[in-house]
Amino acid sequence: MAGGAQDNDEEITGINVTPLVDVVLVLLIIFMVTANFIVRETVEVDLPRAANGGETVQGLVNVVLDKEGKLFFDGAEVDEDELRRKVVEALEKDKDTRAIISADQSLPYGRVMRLIDVVKGQGIAKFALNIEKDVAPAAAPASP
Secondary structure (H helix, E strand, C coil), X not given: CCCCCCCCCCCCCCCXXXXXXXXXXXXXXXXXXXXXXXXXXXXXXXCCEECCCCXXXXXXXXXXXXXXXXXEECCEEECHHHHHHHHHHHHHHCCCCCEXXXXXCXXXXXXXXXXXXXXXXXXXXXXXXXXXXXXXXXXXXCCC
């Protein structure tokens, strides 16, 4: 009888791995499809370098100021008024919203401080300044 219960006490010598392979392939396909949704659009900026920088725990809002002075909120170009509205909207969704601020190092210090002031003025108290981590810390200048 093909497919019926076996009456003998023989050991099982082979394992059918076909179901395992099927499940792994399905999980791989799901991962490949959803990976495209996880990646956000990025804007290239020349970040300042620092040897000691902490890792951010959570960054829900990305604010970028590129070298031409264009302002981006989560990858979309905005003006200052639109930035204020989007920050308020983000805070309405989650009151613990944090911001990661990236600015090109060639921009004047005052322009970056203005951006920080706009973000803080709308209610985001916790923010991080994005840096590009140096491989080795810069040597401290020698005292005369």
